[in-house]
Amino acid sequence: MIFTPDKVRPQFSALAQTINHQPVLFLDGPGGSQVPNSVLIAMTDYLGYSNANLGGHFFSSQKTNLVMDNARISCAALLNAPSSDNIVFGANMTSLTFQLSRAISRDWKKGDEIIVTALDHYSNVSSWKQAAEDKGVIVHQVRVNTDDCTLDMEHFYSLLSTKTKLVATTYASNTTGSLVDVQSIIRASHEIGAMVYVDAVHYAPHHLIDVQRLDCDFLVCSAYKFFGPHVGIAYISPKYLQSLSPYKVEPATNIGPGRFETGTQSFEGLAGVIAAIEYLAQWGAKEGSLRERLVSSFTQYQQHELALTHYFLNKIERRPWISLFGINEPNNCGNRTPTFAIRLQGHTPEEVAKELGRNNVCVWSGHFYALGLIRQLGLEEDGGVVRIGLMHYNTIDEIDYLFSLLDALA
Numbered sequence: 001m002i003f004t005p006d007k008v009r010p011q012f013s014a015l016a017q018t019i020n021h022q023p024v025l026f027l028d029g030p031g032g033s034q035v036p037n038s039v040l041i042a043m044t045d046y047l048g049y050s051n052a053n054l055g056g057h058f059f060s061s062q063k064t065n066l067v068m069d070n071a072r073i074s075c076a077a078l079l080n081a082p083s084s085d086n087i088v089f090g091a092n093m094t095s096l097t098f099q100l101s102r103a104i105s106r107d108w109k110k111g112d113e114i115i116v117t118a119l120d121h122y123s124n125v126s127s128w129k130q131a132a133e134d135k136g137v138i139v140h141q142v143r144v145n146t147d148d149c150t151l152d153m154e155h156f157y158s159l160l161s162t163k164t165k166l167v168a169t170t171y172a173s174n175t176t177g178s179l180v181d182v183q184s185i186i187r188a189s190h191e192i193g194a195m196v197y198v199d200a201v202h203y204a205p206h207h208l209i210d211v212q213r214l215d216c217d218f219l220v221c222s223a224y225k226f227f228g229p230h231v232g233i234a235y236i237s238p239k240y241l242q243s244l245s246p247y248k249v250e251p252a253t254n255i256g257p258g259r260f261e262t263g264t265q266s267f268e269g270l271a272g273v274i275a276a277i278e279y280l281a282q283w284g285a286k287e288g289s290l291r292e293r294l295v296s297s298f299t300q301y302q303q304h305e306l307a308l309t310h311y312f313l314n315k316i317e318r319r320p321w322i323s324l325f326g327i328n329e330p331n332n333c334g335n336r337t338p339t340f341a342i343r344l345q346g347h348t349p350e351e352v353a354k355e356l357g358r359n360n361v362c363v364w365s366g367h368f369y370a371l372g373l374i375r376q377l378g379l380e381e382d383g384g385v386v387r388i389g390l391m392h393y394n395t396i397d398e399i400d401y402l403f404s405l406l407d408a409l410a
Contacts, residue, residue, distance in 0.1 A: 003283045003300035005395050011036040011279070012393060019360050025398050028362040030174050030202060030339050030389035033227045035276075042275035043229060043268045053264060064267050071270035072257070074277040077290040079219065079235050080210040086241060088260045089270065090232040093201050093222045094123040099262065100218065100234065101127040103246040104166065104195065110136030113163040115194075117142040118372030119151050119178065120170040124199040125372065128168050137165070144376050149176040149326040149341070157188065164194040171203035171219075175370040175387060176326035177339035179203075186216055195240075201225055205391060206305060206337045208298040211235050223269070228276030231269040236260070301392040308390050308399065309333040312340060315403050321345040321410055325377060325385055338390035344409055349383040352409065359405055363388050 001007075009015050014034040017024055026034055046067060052060035054068060072084035081087060090096035108114075114132055116125045118141050125141075132139045140159040143152040151169075160167075167189045172179050186196045197218040200209055204221040211219050219235040236244075236257070246260045253259055277290070283300050284293025313330040316322055325341040327333075344352050349365035356363050367374040367384040374380050388402070 001283045003297070003304065003392070005304065005393060008393055009395075011038065013037055013040075015393060022360050025361045025394075025401065027388050027390065027394065027398070027402065028364055029205065029391040029394075030225070030368070030387060031364050032224050033205060033391055034393065035229070035272075036227055036279050038279055039228055039272045039275040043272040046268045046271040051268070067267055067271050067274070068265070071273050074274045074290065075233050078204075078209065078277050078280070078294060079221075079233075080212050080291060081235050082212060082238060085256050086211075086235055086238060088234040088236055088257045089265050090234065090261065091266070092230060092232040093199070093220045093234075094127075094232075096220055096232040096234045097123055097197075097199075098127045099246070100197075100236075100244075100260070101131040103244045103260075104197070104218075105131040105135055105137070106245055108132070108135040108137050108165055111138070111163065112165045113138045113140060113161065114165055115140045115142060115156065115159050115167045115169075117151055117156075117169050117180075118144045118376055119149070119173050119176075119180065119370070120168070120199060120372065121174050121201065121369045122371050123369065124168050124170060124197070128166070128197075138163075141372060142169075144373055146377060148178070148328070149173065149373065149377075150178045150335075151180050153181060153184065156185065160188055160192060160194070162192050164189070164192060166195045166197060168197045169199070171198055171200040171209075172206070172337050173326075173370065173373065174202040174339070175368045175373055175385065176341045177202075177337040177389075178326055179335050179337070182216070183214060186214055190215070202337065202339070207302065208294055211237070223273045223276055226276060227279055229266070229269040229272035231266055231273050233273070234260070304392050305338045305390065306333050308394060308396070309336065309338045311396055312338065312388075312390070312399055315399065316340075316342070319403075319406075319410075322406065338394075340388045341385040342388065343379075343385055344406065347409055349386045352386045352406075355409060356402075356405060361402060361405060 012034050050060045050063040052064045072087040075087045076084040142156045189196045195217040198216045200221045205226040217237050223231040281293035284296035310330045323343045327336045353365035364387050
C-alpha cells in the first residue's frame with residue numbers, strides 16, 4: 001500500500017472534529033500524538049471483556065497474559081530487539097528512567113563520572129544527576145552548538161574518560177528536532193567501558209529504531225508519542241537483563257523483564273500499544289513480518305515528513321521576523337525531525353501560542369523540560385520558544401494556514 005495523508009487522516013477521529021465551527025490543527029505532536037481509532041477500540045475491548053490481572057486460571061487472565069506477551073513481541077519488532085524478553089514496560093519514560101537509574105547506579109563509587117547532555121529532556125538528565133549525587137559521582141554536561149542546536153560532539157569527546165561509567169543522550173531533540181549521532185556516542189563510550197542510555201522518545205514517531213545496529217545498552221521511548229496510549233517502554237540489552245539488581249518487592253519475579261516492572265501494568269495500555277504498532281506497520285506488504293512491514297511504512301512516513309520539513313523551512317526562510325532555533329537549511333532536512341522551535345519578533349512565545357490556540361491551532365510554548373538547551377540559548381527568563389511539531393498526519397495545507405496566522409502577527 002502507498003501512504004498518503006488523505007488515507008491516514010480518516011483513521012483519527014480527532015482530526016475531523018470542529019471547535020466553534022472551525023477545523024482543528026494538531027501541530028503539537030512532540031507533546032503527544034493523536035490516537036487512531038484502532039487503538040481506541042483495542043483498549044476499550046480489553047477493558048470491556050478481558051479486564052484481569054496476570055497468572056489466573058480463567059479466561060480473562062489468560063487473555064491478559066496474551067496481551068502482555070504480544071505487547072513485548074510487538075515492541076521487540078518496533079525496536080528490533082533480539083528477544084521480547086528485552087522489553088520492559090512502565091508508567092512512562094520518566095518513571096522508567098528514574099527506576100532504572102537506581103539499579104544502574106548501585107555500583108557507582110565516589111570519583112566516578114557520568115555524562116548527560118544539554119540537548120535532552122530533563123527526564124534523561126535529572127534522574128542521572130540525582131543518582132550521581134547519591135553516590136558522590138561527577139556529572140558532566142555536553143554543550144549544544146547554539147547556531148543550529150545540534151550536540152557539540154567535540155565537547156562530548158573531550159568529556160569522555162576511563163572514569164566515565166554512563167553516557168545518557170537523546171536520539172533527537174524534543175524541542176528543535178535536531179538528530180544526534182548516537183552511533184558514534186555508543187561506539188566511543190563502549191571503547192572505554194561506559195554504558196549508554198538512549199532517550200528515543202522524540203525519535204520513535206519519525207524514524208524506525210534498530211537497537212541491535214546501535215548496540216546500545218538501554219533505550220527508552222513512550223507509546224503516546226507514536227500514536228498510542230501512555231505507556232513507557234524500555235529496551236534492556238541481554239548483557240544487563242539479569243545482571244542488574246532492580247529495586248522490587250520480594251515476591252516479584254527475579255527472572256526476565258518482569259523483575260523491572262513494579263506493580264500492576266496498564267494492560268489496556270498494552271493492548272493499545274499493540275494496535276499502535278500495527279497502525280504504524282499498515283503500509284508494508286501484508287505477507288511480510290511485522291518488522292518488515294514497519295520498515296516499509298517508516299520509509300514512506302519519512303518521505304512525507306521530509307517534504308513537510310522542506311516546505312516549512314522554505315516558509316521560514318522568507319520571513320526574517322521569525323527566528324528559528326535549529327537546523328534551518330531546507331536541503332539539510334535529513335538531520336532533523338519536523339519539529340521547529342521559533343520566536344516571533346515583538347511577541348512572547350506565550351502570546352503566539354494563545355493567538356494560535358484561539359484559532360484552533362494546537363502548539364506549545366515554553367522550555368519543554370529541555371532546560372539545558374533553553375538556558376544555553378539564554379531564553380529561560382524570556383518565555384522559551386514556540387514549538388511546532390508535525391507528524392505524518394499533517395499536511396501542506398495546514399502549514400499554509402499556520403503561516404497565514406503567523407503573518408497576521410507580523
